[in-house]
Amino acid sequence: MKMAPRWTLICAGLWMLLAPGRGQFPKEDQQRIVNLHNHHRSTVEPPAADMIHMKWSGELALIAKEYATKCIWEHNPDSQNIMGENLFITTGPLDIEKALSDWFMEHKHYSYDNNTCAENEMCGHYTQMVWAKTKEVGCGSHLCETVEALGFKNATLLVCNYLPLGNYMGQKPYQVGEQCSKCPDDLKNCVDQACDSTDHDELSTVNPTELWETESDVFQVYPLICCMCICMCMCVYSTSQKFTHTLNSVFSFI
Secondary structure: OOOOOHHHHHOHHHHHHHOOOOOOOOHHHHHHHHHHHHHHHHOOOOOEOOOEOOEEOHHHHHHHHHHHOOOEOOOOOOOOOOOEEEEEEEOOOOOHHHHHHHHHHHHHHEEOOOOEEOOOOOOHHHHHHOOOOOOEEEEEEEEEEEEEOOOEEEEEEEEEEEEOOOOEOOOOOOOEOOOOOOOOOOOOEEEOOEEEOOOOOOOOOOOOOOOOOOHHHHHHHOHHHHHHOOOOOOOOOOOOOOEOOOOOEEEEOO
16 A cells, blocks of 8 residues: 655644635635735825735635634744734624725824834734735634633634735835836736736635645645645745734724
């Protein structure tokens, strides 16, 4: 009998999320999340000259869902300095539009000129949402019987992950100017007032039927999953820039 690859045994917990229908939002919700992000990014004031049109990442969504199932009201310590992360919790049914709107409305507390949040207010969700260089988003949610550190009962936790991550110390989220006037060379197509390539496939999903024979195979295809698990491999996502970690988390009471 053929032995299962070692990485599939080590990473069994996360691998289970690859099964069809488990661990991911339905396609229509994935598209809604992408569309809402791109809509909010296209309406920033002052306008952005280098805003990139975001796409869905099935890989980030798997990581977000896996962490949401832990029902912990704090940021994933394993993802710090690897990806951006926004959190939202509600005691009622999850309303995706409200969650993303609450994050975006933090723009009221953010000064672009000073690159600061108002005193005693949060704006880190907003700045991550509209971080111009962020290209991908993936989200997952889980209905928690209890939420650690809050004591909430039957609350839904939403986690959204972002790549490349934002909120770097001393950097503004985007450059001001005419929309699409400062697009990267490989993203000169302007879609919904944001920089894009000619490839308009906004959803990328993990193929649950695809198997890899070696650890290096899965690492090359989904390096973040390998990093977030305990596979014997090194993470290729790193940064030498100093990252300001803020607790991007929002409550919602119904």
